[in-house]
Structures are given as C-alpha cells and as structure tokens.
Amino acid sequence: MLIMILTSGQMLVRSMVEEKSNRIIEVLISSCSPMDLMFGKIVGISMLAVVQVLFLTTIGVVLVYTVQISNLPLDNLWLMVLCFFLGFLLYAAIFVAFGSLASTEQEAQQMTGYLSMLLMLPIIIAFIATQSPNSPVLIVLTMIPLITPQMMFVRLPITSPPTWEIALSLFILVSSIIIVTWIAAKIFRVGILLTGKRPGLGEILRWIRS
Numbered sequence: 001m002l003i004m005i006l007t008s009g010q011m012l013v014r015s016m017v018e019e020k021s022n023r024i025i026e027v028l029i030s031s032c033s034p035m036d037l038m039f040g041k042i043v044g045i046s047m048l049a050v051v052q053v054l055f056l057t058t059i060g061v062v063l064v065y066t067v068q069i070s071n072l073p074l075d076n077l078w079l080m081v082l083c084f085f086l087g088f089l090l091y092a093a094i095f096v097a098f099g100s101l102a103s104t105e106q107e108a109q110q111m112t113g114y115l116s117m118l119l120m121l122p123i124i125i126a127f128i129a130t131q132s133p134n135s136p137v138l139i140v141l142t143m144i145p146l147i148t149p150q151m152m153f154v155r156l157p158i159t160s161p162p163t164w165e166i167a168l169s170l171f172i173l174v175s176s177i178i179i180v181t182w183i184a185a186k187i188f189r190v191g192i193l194l195t196g197k198r199p200g201l202g203e204i205l206r207w208i209r210s
Contacts, residue, residue: 001153002123004084005087008049008088008092009045009091009095010095010108011045012092012095013098013099014105017107029193037188038096038184046092049085076160080156082170084153086170088149089177093184097180097187097188100187100192101187101194103194103198118147126154138151143169145173145176152169187204
C-alpha cells in the first residue's frame with residue numbers, strides 16, 4: 001500500500017505540475033469542467049493501482065503455490081482489500097488537492113513528503129502491534145482516517161478486532177473520503193489554473209468556503 005500510494009500519487013502530482021507549467025491544463029479545462037477533470041484523474045490513477053495490485057497478487061499466488069506456504073492469515077483478506085481501496089481513494093483526493101496547489105517540482109516533493117511520513121507511521125509502530133494488537137493506543141490510531149488502512153493492515157493478520165471497531169473505523173474512513181473529496185474539488189477548481197506564488201492557508205480556506 002505504501003509503494004502504491006507513493007508511486008501513483010507522486011506520478012499524479014508530477015503530471016499536474018507539468019500540465020500547469022506547459023499550459024496544457026488550460027486546454028483540458030476548455031474541453032471539460034474542472035470537476036470532470038479532477039474525478040477523471042482520481043479514477044485513472046485508481047485504475048492504475050488496480051492493475052498493479054492484480055499484477056502483484058498474481059505473483060503472490062504463484063509464489064504461495066511454488067513454495068507451498070501454509071498458515072497464511074487470510075481470514076480478513078476481504079477487509080484488508082476494502083481498506084486498501086478506501087485508503088487509496090482518500091490519498092488520491094489529497095494528492096489531487098496538493099498537485100493543484102504546486103507550481104514547481106520542488107513544491108510537489110515538499111508536499112508529498114508530509115504524506116510519506118504519515119504512511120510510514122504504522123510501519124514504525126508495527127512492533128507494538130505484534131506485542132499488543134488490542135492496545136488502546138492502537139485502537140485510537142485505527143480511528144484516524146489518514147492511517148486507518150495502514151493500521152488495519154498491521155492488526156488484521158495478528159488478530160480480529162471487534163465488529164464495532166471495524167464498523168466505526170470504516171464509517172470514519174468513508175466519511176473522510178467524502179469530506180476530503182469535496183474539499184479537494186473546491187481547491188482543484190481554483191488552484192489548477194494558478195501559477196507562480198503558492199497560495200497561503202487563508203486564501204485556500206476562502207476557496208473552500210466559496
């Protein structure tokens with residue numbers, strides 16, 4: 001998941017920066033609405049992720065049968081797949097918003113660097129999860145939408161969380177996707193045509209309220 005989000009997200013941001021610098025985005029906007037363009041980018045990058053996941057899954061299945069690995073923790077596989085795609089959609093919307101604000105490659109790398117640190121957090125605390133997967137700290141972290149999918153990936157192979165915890169985390173994650181996508185649409189609508197100086201926080205908040 002870390003590799004998929006970083007590679008696909010950075011590819012998306014770079015393409016948007018290139019489109020803005022080459023004025024290609026103005027031609028695209030003249031042919032479709034900003035909302036259609038934004039959702040097209042999200043769907044396109046999501047389809048790319050699906051192809052990558054299917055490719056890696058095929059390799060994994062071949063390795064399992066070749067090496068004859070047994071006792072794999074696949075009881076919650078469907079939930080892990082669901083968390084993966086929901087998490088990917090959440091980060092795709094964030095990358096779209098960041099990409100519309102960035103005007104240079106340096107700005108894009110700086111913005112994606114912050115997201116990279118969030119993605120690395122569950123890997124850092126994975127040792128805690130192996131020792132105490134139902135720790136209150138891990139339960140709270142599972143409810144934070146930006147790291148909910150990663151925390152589920154860490155915990156599900158070890159233990160099955162209670163049904164209420166899974167339902168609540170998924171509800172928060174889906175609600176966050178809707179809210180973040182709405183905010184990203186507001187930012188994308190204005191920011192995609194903006195070049196030069198990066199807008200400040202106050203200006204971005206005005207775009208969201210408009």
